[in-house]
Amino acid sequence: DTGVSQDPRHKITKRGQNVTFRCDPISEHNRLYWYRQTLGQGPEFLTYFQNEAQLEKSRLLSDRFSAERPKGSFSTLEIQRTEQGDSAMYLCASSLALGQGVSEQYFGPGTRLTVT
């Protein structure tokens, strides 16, 4: 088990461009989460998948953001028409949930996005 991986680790883009990030969770984990972390802040929840179903989206996730987990394995987070305010670290986490109880989330190393 290699843990949660994210690609790319760093992304620099110009304002107005689209970017896509990938997250590969721990293989047997059925839940996958995306968070955004800005300097000096803790991670803020963006969205959450149970298998392939996207069950919750934060109000932080504007219409320019979309996330998918098509086969219940890896996930992608796309940001369209990037803005400078999108510059942040995007963290992915996964967990194995049995029932509705709280399960431990394992985090990936993050993708640092810089919008110029």
Added chain:
Amino acid sequence: AQSVTQLGSHVSVSEGALVLLRCNYSSSVPPYLFWYVQYPNQGLQLLLKYTSAATLVKGINDFEAEFKKSETSFHLTKPSAHMSDAAEYFCAVSGVSGGYQKVTFGTGTKLQVIP
């Protein structure tokens, strides 16, 4: 609604001294509480978690935390700081609401260890 407040955005301790990082929580349901550590340009690593079993929770690297319901606190301690403990620490609270597990993080405390 749930939230955590971490008191002190920066804490400095001498190597070998006691580490105390403070966290107070607010939750409308019985909480699950976590402490995570984050090294520069890395993701978060779980140090320990409270899930309504023992109130004193032991984690990795000699860290421990005590759940005090009367004080709504979950402070993180370590008897003797090492240089390698220098990092940012996040307290988090989680609860199940509508079948969804939501985790809310605090703003973090940066720990500096002085040789």
